[in-house]
Amino acid sequence: MKLPSKDAKILGQGITGSEGSRAVPWMKAYGTNIVAGVTPGKGGQEVEGVPIFNSVKEAIEAVGSIDVAVQFVPPKFMKSAAIEAIEAGIGLHIIQAEKVPTQDASYIVALALERGVNILGPNTAGMISPSRKLKLGLVGGGNPSKMFIPGNIAVISKSGSMAAEISLSLKSNGFGVSWAVGIGGDRIIGSDFVDMMLALEEDAETKAYVIFGELGGTYEERVAEYIQKGKIKKPVVAFIAGEFTQILPSEVQFGHAGAIIEGSRGRPDHKRQVLREAGVKVADNFDEIADLVKALAS
Amino acid sequence: MILYEFEGKEILKQAGINVPDSQLIKSSKEKVNLNFPVVLKAQVLSGKRAAVGGIVVVEKAEDLEKSLVSMFSQTINQEKVEKVLVEEKIEFENEAYLSITYDTDFRSPVLSISESGGTGIEEKLVNQYKIDPLTMRLKDDHSNLIRLPQELIDKLIVLFFAQDCLLLEINPLVKTAGSEWLALDAKLKLDDDASFRHQDWIFPPRLAPGKNPTQNEIEAKKIDEGDYRGTAGSAYFDLEGDIAILSSGGGVSLTAMDALLESGGKPANFTEYSGNPPREKVIKLTKIVLSKPNLHGLWIVGTVAANFTDIYETLMGIIDGLREVEKELKTKFNFPIIIRRGGPREEEAFAALQQVKDFNLILQGEEVSIQRSAKIMAEQAKQYETSI
Numbered sequence A: 001m002k003l004p005s006k007d008a009k010i011l012g013q014g015i016t017g018s019e020g021s022r023a024v025p026w027m028k029a030y031g032t033n034i035v036a037g038v039t040p041g042k043g044g045q046e047v048e049g050v051p052i053f054n055s056v057k058e059a060i061e062a063v064g065s066i067d068v069a070v071q072f073v074p075p076k077f078m079k080s081a082a083i084e085a086i087e088a089g090i091g092l093h094i095i096q097a098e099k100v101p102t103q104d105a106s107y108i109v110a111l112a113l114e115r116g117v118n119i120l121g122p123n124t125a126g127m128i129s130p131s132r133k134l135k136l137g138l139v140g141g142g143n144p145s146k147m148f149i150p151g152n153i154a155v156i157s158k159s160g161s162m163a164a165e166i167s168l169s170l171k172s173n174g175f176g177v178s179w180a181v182g183i184g185g186d187r188i189i190g191s192d193f194v195d196m197m198l199a200l201e202e203d204a205e206t207k208a209y210v211i212f213g214e215l216g217g218t219y220e221e222r223v224a225e226y227i228q229k230g231k232i233k234k235p236v237v238a239f240i241a242g243e244f245t246q247i248l249p250s251e252v253q254f255g256h257a258g259a260i261i262e263g264s265r266g267r268p269d270h271k272r273q274v275l276r277e278a279g280v281k282v283a284d285n286f287d288e289i290a291d292l293v294k295a296l297a298s
Numbered sequence B: 001m002i003l004y005e006f007e008g009k010e011i012l013k014q015a016g017i018n019v020p021d022s023q024l025i026k027s028s029k030e031k032v033n034l035n036f037p038v039v040l041k042a043q044v045l046s047g048k049r050a051a052v053g054g055i056v057v058v059e060k061a062e063d064l065e066k067s068l069v070s071m072f073s074q075t076i077n078q079e080k081v082e083k084v085l086v087e088e089k090i091e092f093e094n095e096a097y098l099s100i101t102y103d104t105d106f107r108s109p110v111l112s113i114s115e116s117g118g119t120g121i122e123e124k125l126v127n128q129y130k131i132d133p134l135t136m137r138l139k140d141d142h143s144n145l146i147r148l149p150q151e152l153i154d155k156l157i158v159l160f161f162a163q164d165c166l167l168l169e170i171n172p173l174v175k176t177a178g179s180e181w182l183a184l185d186a187k188l189k190l191d192d193d194a195s196f197r198h199q200d201w202i203f204p205p206r207l208a209p210g211k212n213p214t215q216n217e218i219e220a221k222k223i224d225e226g227d228y229r230g231t232a233g234s235a236y237f238d239l240e241g242d243i244a245i246l247s248s249g250g251g252v253s254l255t256a257m258d259a260l261l262e263s264g265g266k267p268a269n270f271t272e273y274s275g276n277p278p279r280e281k282v283i284k285l286t287k288i289v290l291s292k293p294n295l296h297g298l299w300i301v302g303t304v305a306a307n308f309t310d311i312y313e314t315l316m317g318i319i320d321g322l323r324e325v326e327k328e329l330k331t332k333f334n335f336p337i338i339i340r341r342g343g344p345r346e347e348e349a350f351a352a353l354q355q356v357k358d359f360n361l362i363l364q365g366e367e368v369s370i371q372r373s374a375k376i377m378a379e380q381a382k383q384y385e386t387s388i
Helices: A018-030 A056-063 A075-087 A102-115 A160-172 A193-200 A219-228 A243-247 A268-277 A288-297 B005-014 B061-072 B150-162 B192-197 B215-223 B250-262 B279-290 B311-329 B346-354 B370-387
Strands: A010-013 A034-038 A050-053 A068-071 A092-095 A118-120 A127-129 A134-136 A150-157 A177-182 A208-214 A236-241 B022-025 B038-042 B055-058 B084-088 B094-103 B108-114 B127-132 B165-175 B181-183 B187-190 B231-238 B243-248 B269-274 B297-301 B336-340 B360-364
Touching (some): A010 A056, A102 B192, A160 A208, A177 A193, A219 A268, A236 B250, B005 B022, B005 B084, B108 B150, B215 B231, B243 B250, B243 B279, B250 B370, B269 B279
Parallel strands (some): A010 A034, A034 A050, A208 A236, B243 B297
Antiparallel strands (some): B108 B127, B231 B269
8 A cells, every 4th residue: 555645636436426526525625636537428527626537548638647546436336447447557546335246346456456556445435634635535524624633643444434433532632643544344355454554654644553443354363463573563552343243143244244253253352362462452442542542642 | 145055056056066966845745756865954044054953864765754844843043944955865985175255364255175074164174275356267276286176166166256156165065986076065145235236136035044033133124125225224133131222334333332231231232224324214223123112212323423424314214213103102202312423414403303302312422422422321221210
């Protein structure tokens, strides 16, 4: 993952739709440089002053190179939209669609890997950096300053709403965020906690991480592994949700597509244990997250 | 969606994978036209049937009816046996375990093979090979490592993608003396998110394996069927407690449930709605959640930072739902109702809620964390319980 810079040029895919057309003015008002939109068949239109093109190729010909493609595309068109933007050479793709077929997600994740580009999502609310005035996606809605203020904590979360809740809790305790990132709650995602953290290790503004994990998969366990290998050096506070699901039958999905215990894999108590063993400060409840961040700072 | 063995085997058969000759029967009276010995296999969704009498060998035709009567009277891991797959018994020389699934370690589909199959696969050595979704083939050449026929593996990988499987598991996959490979079992899990491109999926709705669904769980599941605007009720579980839950957002719902339990509150259910569902879906879910007896509180909890969900529509939908249930059940809800929510149109919503006088509403915004809200809910419910 290469973090986008302050002046990154942003393309909005599907911004003529209901979510996209609502999000564009929010992004512009935040100071994010959204230079073009793409919706096949709607070339020539404008959304809040942003010119719309029929294809990514046409958009690039008109406005020059693009750094980030933010998708506001329904799940069944996610794959073709992503392929188009990846093949046009764009380096970072924010894929917000929920309920994407896992096969399609795995296809574009493999394609991005082959082409050396990065994907955030699917099923992400995007990423936001207050100091850079970058708001890439729905994250923060129309009033991002309510929860995201500039600061030194990177919040990385499987849930966009929980990234906002944690940032709000940090704010009320006097802390701001360098970045708040939703990695998405799906089984197969383009960038996991570790991918984001390896990039943020090089980010001078980031002094510590807060991660929000939940039952399912092994992305939290990978954080522990990378800390133990010495690849992640900045301090980590973690909160893992879904303890109560352990009293219910396994093989059941809870909200997010990846939130499922399969056999002995994906249990929240196991995630907490391996994170603790790697030296992560694991919060026992939500309010403790801010307390642990305070303890790091002192 | 998890498929029953007989449904999975039908898909395997159509893809050119050998399965034993079989017959699906729904009563012990049905005539079976197979060569003996046969194997009776209870069609339930939970695995590990064999240890609890879900797989029985019948040597002679005259013993069949008695064994079938016994199997149809069983409940296996809380699932009632309603269908039995009768199969010709296969003699084999080798058995293997094979599965294809998405693995978060590899962030890719993965083929897993163990040279010895059968029960207790968790304890055996399993080799994993990465599958490339771009080519729909194994990422690297492992032909020297895998002793199963390449053609069989290729067919299964193609099937995995064509049917949008999340899991395709065959255990055991056996080789007969005649060197023929057969799938003696089949566990397929289909990706519900791909159902828009599968008119071929005509499987009746079903619930979680190993659990006998409650009426509420069945009703909740129906809310999302055929209506793709947001989700409401797809994840619903009845629990033993006295606090009804209407929570929204995947991560927030999990956090809220953990917080309530930690605070000593007892949830009456788990459910989650998200993605801006229309008012009528929220009303339906509210009705189900509040249909339980002996409730001492209702907790409507979600993020105060919703990006897109119309807070006015959803909260007013819940109030409508409350009033409808009161009417239908000829009751009055006096218990505390805590609403902790925010996002688009929140000011309008809270202004309207302040005018609602027929319920004991406690409104909370960003000044109350999920944890704090849980604690207040637990305390309020206890207070109410002792006051009545």
